Amino acid sequence: MTTNEVVRGTNSKPVSSGLLADHFESNTAHTGGRLFVGYPITTTADRRGPLDAVYVSPTKGVVVFDLVEGTELGDVIERQDDAYNRLEIRLKQHAGLVSRRQLLIPIHTVTYAPGVSGPGTVDPDHPVATNENLESTIENLDWPDSNEDVFRNAVSALQSVSSIRASGTPRPVTTQTSRGAKLKLLEQSIATLDHQQSKAVIETIDGVQRIRGLAGSGKTIVLALKAAYLHSTHPEWDIAVTYNARSLSDQFRRLINTFTIAQTQEEPDWSKVHVLNSWGSGGGDQRDGIYRKFCVTNSVPFYDFGRAKDRWGQRGAFGGACSEALTVTASITPQFDAILVDEAQDLPPSFLRMCYEMLHDDKRLVYAYDELQTLTGTGLPPAEEIFGVFPDTEKPRVTFDPDDPEVDRKDIILQKCYRNSRPVLVTAHALGFGVYRTPPPNRTTGLVQIFEQKGLWDDIGYDVLDGSLSEGQDVTLGRTTDSSPQFLEAHSSEDDLIQFIRFNSVQEQNAWLADEIQKNVTTDELLANDIIVINPDPYTTRPNLGPVMASLYDRQIASHLAGVDTAADVFFRRDEPSVTFTGIYRAKGNEAGMVYVTNAHESIANTGSLATIRNRLFTAITRSKAWVRVTGVGEDMDRLMEEFAKVKDHSYTLAFRYPTEAERTTMQIVHRDLSRAEAGKVRRADRNLSTILEDLDAGEIYTEDIDPATRERLIRHLTQSGQKPDPEL
């Protein structure tokens, strides 16, 4: 029997709620179910509010708790009947919970009054439990035809996530074994939030909350649910939801809409819930952004991308603009009661700082991110650095101290991946880190990057299968069925889930791609929306993908390219079937059943910016709900093929020697993100040194010819190698 999962939301009855939650978490409690405190929200014609607490159990059904905070019981019957009716209306909307006109899962009601002494009443229809008989009251509840699937459906319905997996477009399927049929089954699998996700949605604290999760762990869903939940419980709050990639705007709007309607039967009040770009530009609400709102409200100059690029360079543009705005504002006017930030790893720290400053005193900032999906080379610094210190006390504004008893409500890690199957995810990690990359001649490890904190491996769902995560030691890491649900891979063989394919030329690659897509939308019974084609390098996206789109045009298969001009903030075309082609930036946050990653060989032989390049591969591969095809050309693709072969040889586990500190520092330097100008400098420096060495070797110059001061400086640099680069660079 598994223990109960308890999620502590807020209601107006903190003491009795706390005692109830403690009871279910303790060993004496009836086990195997889930307790939601202050959740879900239910609505009748005249009232809206959260139920005090709901317990769902595979053996008992649904138990709604009416909590009494003090000593006065009041009209127990009326309250219990009301709660019953509200929940019944909610659950009866789900076909999976109803047979004929009856609910398949019983709803029991119990009043829990810990402040009242005595044995409680025994009216079987309206039980009142005190501390003495809480356990026995629950024990007496029964569900004669208990059913695991119905239980899961009930949890799903209560969490408002029943409709998540559905693609929205009806999927006509004639062959039971086609890819279309397999996707249909995947989509029908019952979606429920796991414990960590539930906590992230429901447990609201005053102050900053951080949600870290790997790709596919549901961060976007969790944020959207949280926004809907906060809006439903606090309709007077101004809540902002923001993100990096503009293509997420449509997704957030739809999710928040769906979840709010599920909970309140009404659409959200969009004048209170603001789905905003991070930067923003003029020309209407749809284009507005957090930074822009800050500038307008505080009357400071607004920099658009062009001007910011001129002033702070292309990579520092947004960070510079936010820092500047914060600096020149004398006194910041708070605008929001809560701000939720998705894909925070691609936003500059000064932006997060700006969000913090734009909040009223309670500073309810929630930021979600994935370390490995940093597409611009710099990960997020620790919270202490992002938010700085209070000027008077010098203490950090935000900190996630592991010793803080509340820390697991503030710092949540989503470790289950619900999108990618185990083989796909492990391959993505292997490539992202360079686990099986052959070390270049002068390096002792092929790894390109690695977590600084070893604990993160466990946090993202890897178990140590062999060896240990210690410097210089061999270790083997693998994912379990717990962290990588089986149903995600059960539908296809491992060899079908992810494939790497090498071609002799780009033309061959493109011809194959067009053929495959044609097959996908015909015999494979996939919809055009099920397919995404990603080119990882932003600079080559249009020239590379154009010919494939033209090829599909010849076959009368429509396609579109998501780019800067995707003005409608829409990634997939909804008006008609069309295959989505995209660069890496706009692919973020989106997913599809069949993902093609093309031209994966580009830049893979680089040293500079290699971490970013591999992060792009990681992000591209993890877009897939089912199948991945990674294609590339020539020798460089051969290297990737070798790495993938090793992943397969190790049965999709990561086996490597854990790098030493010196090796980790070198990695960070050597593979750091370089702008094109910087990359050019590195190449020229290398060439110049080679020329000098050649001349020395040939005896055309002597080391004694070099100015002594210059020699000294050179020797000093060479012997001090292995130190972190100057952050001012």
Next chain:
Amino acid sequence: MLIDQYSAELNDATRFLLEKGLLSAYHPASKQDPSHGVRELVASYWRGAPTMLGSIPHAELHQELTSSNCYDFRLLDGALMTFKYEFDAGGKGLLRRSAVSFLPSPDLTIFQEDPELYLGDELFGDVVDQRTVTVPLRFDYDAREDVVQDLDHPVSHLTIGAYKHCRIPLTCGASPYYVIEFVLRAFYQTPKLTWTADLPGPRTDPPDATITDLERSFIHMALPTA
């Protein structure tokens, strides 16, 4: 037949623009069945399209067309192109009327201003403060006797911007190749980036001139005529 040649030019151009990565989205035009003595070459979105006449301000029109996906081409910098052709159903199948628009995006930087922004798929490329002053163009052709007026309403003319009565005479009707070639060369080429040399076409023979002597005696634009 002329309609087949125009259709082929549109197809060639669509494929060409896609291949070069200049198109983000498109709707293919198709030859409709003859109706009321007329045969149209149009894309399917026209049926549900919002009113596209000149009375709506350009910025609104552009936004409306973009969000309802009513265009033949959406170019990489957000500019739209729409095409509508009407031919005689019988006889020689000559061109009766046509309207071709080029609608640059009012919100985004024009391509020539910063080609790298689009070709490099810049993440924040759409963050543009000034609503840039962009000018829509329309190439119109109307051979109907009751519409044509010497100099005031030439058979084939170009309208610039929102000027209702701006009709710059053209020497003859412009087939798709000529309009697209013009747009590419004028708005999407830079010293380092050229496309038009490889644009396939034209598939039409130079048509008879429709311009009058009076119209020729003032500023006009010339296309090859017979």
